[in-house]
Amino acid sequence: MIKSFGWDSVEFLLFATRWTLLLSAMTFVLGGIFGLIFALLRVLGPRPVQLLIAGYTQLIQATPLLILVFIAFYGLSFLGLYFPPLIAAAISLSMYTTAFLGDIWRGCIESIPRQQWEAADALAMTLPQKLRYVILPQALRISLGPTVGFMVQIVKNTSVTALIGFVELTRAGQLLNNMTFQPFAVFMTVAAIYFTICYPLSFISQRLKGSRHVGLAH
Amino acid sequence: MSALRISNIQKFFGPVQVLNDVSLDVEPSEVVAVIGRSGSGKSTMLRCINGLERIQKGSIEVAGHTITPSSGDLRALRKDVGIVFQSYNLFPHLTVEENIMLAPVVVKRMRREEAREIAADVLGRVGLSEKKDAYADELSGGQQQRVAIARSLAMRPKVMLFDEVTSALDPELTGEVLKTMEELAKAGMTMILVTHEMGFARQVANRTVFMHHGRIWEQGPSAEMFTAPKTPELRNFIASSLK
Numbered sequence: 001m002i003k004s005f006g007w008d009s010v011e012f013l014l015f016a017t018r019w020t021l022l023l024s025a026m027t028f029v030l031g032g033i034f035g036l037i038f039a040l041l042r043v044l045g046p047r048p049v050q051l052l053i054a055g056y057t058q059l060i061q062a063t064p065l066l067i068l069v070f071i072a073f074y075g076l077s078f079l080g081l082y083f084p085p086l087i088a089a090a091i092s093l094s095m096y097t098t099a100f101l102g103d104i105w106r107g108c109i110e111s112i113p114r115q116q117w118e119a120a121d122a123l124a125m126t127l128p129q130k131l132r133y134v135i136l137p138q139a140l141r142i143s144l145g146p147t148v149g150f151m152v153q154i155v156k157n158t159s160v161t162a163l164i165g166f167v168e169l170t171r172a173g174q175l176l177n178n179m180t181f182q183p184f185a186v187f188m189t190v191a192a193i194y195f196t197i198c199y200p201l202s203f204i205s206q207r208l209k210g211s212r213h214v215g216l217a218h
Numbered sequence: 219m220s221a222l223r224i225s226n227i228q229k230f231f232g233p234v235q236v237l238n239d240v241s242l243d244v245e246p247s248e249v250v251a252v253i254g255r256s257g258s259g260k261s262t263m264l265r266c267i268n269g270l271e272r273i274q275k276g277s278i279e280v281a282g283h284t285i286t287p288s289s290g291d292l293r294a295l296r297k298d299v300g301i302v303f304q305s306y307n308l309f310p311h312l313t314v315e316e317n318i319m320l321a322p323v324v325v326k327r328m329r330r331e332e333a334r335e336i337a338a339d340v341l342g343r344v345g346l347s348e349k350k351d352a353y354a355d356e357l358s359g360g361q362q363q364r365v366a367i368a369r370s371l372a373m374r375p376k377v378m379l380f381d382e383v384t385s386a387l388d389p390e391l392t393g394e395v396l397k398t399m400e401e402l403a404k405a406g407m408t409m410i411l412v413t414h415e416m417g418f419a420r421q422v423a424n425r426t427v428f429m430h431h432g433r434i435w436e437q438g439p440s441a442e443m444f445t446a447p448k449t450p451e452l453r454n455f456i457a458s459s460l461k
Contacts, residue, residue, distance in 0.1 A: 115303065115305055115307045116307060116309065118270060118303070118307065119303065119307035119308075119309070121270060121296070122268060122270065122296060122300070122301045122303075122370075123296070123320070123321035123325060123369070123370075123373065124293040124294075124296035124297045124321065124325045124373070125293075125321065125324065125325055126293065129324050129325065133309075133320055133324055134309055134320075137311045138309075138310065138311050141311060
C-alpha cells in the first residue's frame with residue numbers, strides 16, 4: 001500500500017517518538033544510578049573493585065553500541081534469556097551509559113582537590129558527610145555540562161535499537177518510508193524531531209559549563 | 219595536665235624517616251611556634267596531632283584523646299583539635315556563613331539557628347561579619363584564611379593547629395591573619411603553629427621549637443631562642459631566615 005506523506009505521517013512519527021523518549025529516560029535513570037555507584041566505587045572502593053570497574057568501562061567503551069544491543073537481544077535469547085526489544089534495548093543502552101557516565105563522574109570526583117577532602121576530615125566529617133556536603137556538590141557542578149551533553153548522545157543512540165525491531169523514531173521512519181517512498185520528507189522530519197529534542201539539551205549543556213556556585217542547597 | 223603530650227613518635231614516608239623520636243609537651247593556653255627548614259618534619263608533626271598523618275611509633279595525647287599507631291576513628295579528636303591549612307581550603311560551593319555552619323550542623327547536630335549565632339560570633343572575632351554571604355572566590359587570600367580560622371573556631375576546639383597559614387599570602391595580607399591569631403592567643407587558646415614568620419613566633423609564641431632532620435633539635439622560650447640560639451644549626455637557620 002502506497003500512501004503519501006502527510007500530517008498523519010508526522011503523527012505516526014511523533015507517536016513513535018514517545019518510545020524514543022521513554023527508552024532515553026529509562027537509559028538515563030538506570031545508567032545514571034549504576035554510573036554513580038560505579039564512579040564512587042572506582043574512587044573509593046577496594047583495589048580489586050576499582051580494577052573490575054575500570055575493566056568494564058574499557059570493555060564497553062571499546063565495543064560498538066550496536067553490538068551490545070545485538071548481544072542483549074539475539075545473544076541472550078540464544079542462551080534462553082529472551083527479552084522483548086524494549087527491555088533488551090534498555091539493558092544494553094544502560095550498560096553503555098553506565099560505562100560512560102561512570103567514567104565522566106569519576107573524573108569529576110577526582111578533579112576535586114585532595115585538600116577539600118582533608119578540610120572535611122579536619123572538621124570531623126564521616127565519609128558520607130564528606131561526599132554529601134563537600135565533594136559531590138562540587139563534582140556535580142563540574143559534571144552538569146558533560147552529563148547533559150551525554151544525554152544528547154543517549155537520545156541519538158536510541159536509534160540503533162531500530163535494528164532489533166524496536167519501533168522508536170528511527171524505526172518508525174523506516175516503516176513510513178516503506179509505505180510512502182518519500183525518504184527525503186520522511187527522514188528530514190525524523191531528523192527535525194531529533195533536533196527538537198537534542199538542541200535544548202545541547203543549549204543547556206553549554207550554559208551549564210559556565211555556571212558558578214551550583215550546589216546542593218541544604 | 220598538658221593540653222598536648224607527644225611521646226616518642228616516629229613517622230616514615232616509605233623508607234624515609236620524617237619524624238624521629240619526637241616528644242613535646244604543651245600546656246593549656248600555651249602558644250608554641252615550630253620553626254625549621256622545609257623537610258625538617260614540622261608540618262608532618264603538626265598533621266600527626268589531629269591524625270591527618272598516621273604515626274608508626276609512640277603516642278599523642280591531645281585534648282583528652284589518645285592517638286597511637288593503631289588508632290582507628292579519630293573523629294572525636296578532630297572535634298576538639300582544629301587545624302588551619304596553608305591553602306585555606308574553604309569549600310568553594312558554599313558561602314562564608316555556610317562554610318562555618320556546615321560542621322556544627324552536620325557533625326555536631328547543632329540547630330541551624332544556633333550554628334548561625336556561632337558563625338556570627340566567630341566571624342566577628344576574625345573581623346569579617348560583613349562577608350558572611352560571600353563566596354571564597356570573592357575574598358582576598360587574607361580574608362579566606364581568616365574565614366578558615368573562623369570555620370575551625372566554630373567547632374569550639376580546645377587546641378588549634380596552624381600549618382604555615384601565611385605562607386601562601388602576599389606580604390601585605392599576612393598582617394591581618396597574624397593579628398587574628400594574636401588575638402586568639404590572648405584569649406587563651408592553646409596553639410601550635412608551624413611558621414616562617416620569625417617575628418611573629420618571637421612576639422606571640424611563649425615557646426619556640428626548632429626542628430631539624432625529623433627531630434626537635436632545640437627548644438626554649440621564644441625570646442631566648444632567637445637571641446641566644448645554642449646549636450649551630452639553629453644559629454644558621456636564624457641567620458639565613460633573616461636575610
